Amino acid sequence: MGQGVEWALHVLLSLTWSTPGQPVPCGSLATAYGLPAPYLSKQLQPLVHAGLLVSVPGARGGFLLARPPTEISVMDVVTAIEGPEPAFRCAEIRQAGMGAELPRSSFATECAVAAAMRRADVVWRRALAAQSLADLAAEAEAHAPGYGAFVRDHHAR
Amino acid sequence: MGQGVEWALHVLLSLTWSTPGQPVPCGSLATAYGLPAPYLSKQLQPLVHAGLLVSVPGARGGFLLARPPTEISVMDVVTAIEGPEPAFRCAEIRQAGMGAELPRSSFATECAVAAAMRRADVVWRRALAAQSLADLAAEAEAHAPGYGAFVRDHHAR
DNA sequence: GCCCGGTTACTCGGATATATAGTGTCCGAGTCCGATGGG
DNA sequence: CCCATCGGACTCGGACACTATATATCCGAGTAACCGGGC
Numbered sequence: 001m002g003q004g005v006e007w008a009l010h011v012l013l014s015l016t017w018s019t020p021g022q023p024v025p026c027g028s029l030a031t032a033y034g035l036p037a038p039y040l041s042k043q044l045q046p047l048v049h050a051g052l053l054v055s056v057p058g059a060r061g062g063f064l065l066a067r068p069p070t071e072i073s074v075m076d077v078v079t080a081i082e083g084p085e086p087a088f089r090c091a092e093i094r095q096a097g098m099g100a101e102l103p104r105s106s107f108a109t110e111c112a113v114a115a116a117m118r119r120a121d122v123v124w125r126r127a128l129a130a131q132s133l134a135d136l137a138a139e140a141e142a143h144a145p146g147y148g149a150f151v152r153d154h155h156a157r
Numbered sequence: 158m159g160q161g162v163e164w165a166l167h168v169l170l171s172l173t174w175s176t177p178g179q180p181v182p183c184g185s186l187a188t189a190y191g192l193p194a195p196y197l198s199k200q201l202q203p204l205v206h207a208g209l210l211v212s213v214p215g216a217r218g219g220f221l222l223a224r225p226p227t228e229i230s231v232m233d234v235v236t237a238i239e240g241p242e243p244a245f246r247c248a249e250i251r252q253a254g255m256g257a258e259l260p261r262s263s264f265a266t267e268c269a270v271a272a273a274m275r276r277a278d279v280v281w282r283r284a285l286a287a288q289s290l291a292d293l294a295a296e297a298e299a300h301a302p303g304y305g306a307f308v309r310d311h312h313a314r
Numbered sequence: 315g316c317c318c319g320g321t322t323a324c325t326c327g328g329a330t331a332t333a334t335a336g337t338g339t340c341c342g343a344g345t346c347c348g349a350t351g352g353g
Numbered sequence: 354c355c356c357a358t359c360g361g362a363c364t365c366g367g368a369c370a371c372t373a374t375a376t377a378t379c380c381g382a383g384t385a386a387c388c389g390g391g392c
Binding site: 023025026027041042044045048055056057058059060061062063 | 361362363364365366367
């Protein structure tokens with residue numbers, strides 16, 4: 001899994017704590033976490049395309065959350081960055097080689113291997129979808145009181 | 158996720174159905190699924206190192222299951238091929254940039270982002286570990302009766 | 315007929331190239347803020 | 354004093370190199386089976 005997911009989640013948390021209605025530029029987000037600003041800009045674009053972020057062009061522009069943090073799940077972020085297709089892709093190798101000698105009816109149902117991986121993928125996605133950005137923000141604030149305010153002050157200009 | 162996982166699972170299913178005590182060579186496994194034999198050989202080596210397969214050298218050699226199919230889980234196979242480290246790796250970017258201004262005590266607990274991804278990873282691994290090779294073999298046989306015998310006959314010489 | 319040695323053929327194992335996806339960087343188009351000059 | 358206009362600077366967005374991982378292939382080391390000769 002690419003590191004863009006980690007960057008995106010931290011950025012979205014920053015925007016969760018940031019002053020509502022105040023766009024935060026990419027440069028400010030990059031310095032907050034010691035990231036290269038141009039590359040971070042490239043990583044945030046899928047989030048805009050997915051409708052999680054709103055980009056405000058021009059001076060005093062930047063990025064805003066498109067929805068309340070309670071309405072954005074970790075699954076949404078992962079899907080936006082990594083793509084919607086599951087990690088495991090079945091190539092149907094059971095139908096190649098000796099499988100060509102069997103009738104087509106033998107392959108009517110899903111491959112058992114693919115089914116097992118899909119079941120695990122479903123619970124993984126369910127676990128990610130069960131946690132919202134608000135949940136993560138609350139957890140971080142609970143572990144380190146005052147962290148949200150600290151982040152908001154950093155992005156204030 | 159690499160396709161080696163799919164190959165390994167199908168190969169292990171073949172060995173599950175194959176005659177016990179009879180080693181199956183890599184070439185026979187490759188032709189069974191239309192795979193390039195030399196590359197399949199490379200993909201099976203991690204399974205030998207992990208202790209899931211036993212390789213028998215020499216003429217009439219091949220691969221054997223090191224344990225009964227009920228004692229091998231899908232998780233074991235994925236771990237052997239992809240490695241033990243989780244898909245998401247936390248780079249602790251919260252400590253870089255503005256995080257350097259905060260006291261070390263703020264980072265005593267696990268990063269909230271990493272914790273969320275780890276929770277999902279745990280349920281994913283748990284789902285994979287809950288299914289054994291015997292379960293997959295039974296499922297495939299149920300969907301296509303006689304498939305196991307067909308595979309065994311193919312590998313018989 | 316039985317046993318032993320050499321040969322042969324077949325197997326796995328690791329070392330070696332290539333393709334693809336992820337990583338990193340750059341420059342241009344567009345937009346808003348602020349200063350400036352006029353009314 | 355207020356307003357329209359121009360200039361400037363800052364922002365995002367897409368296009369362009371580089372690196373690491375995954376994919377694909379090859380050849381060599383080792384071992385067991387097989388065949389032939391000797392006892």
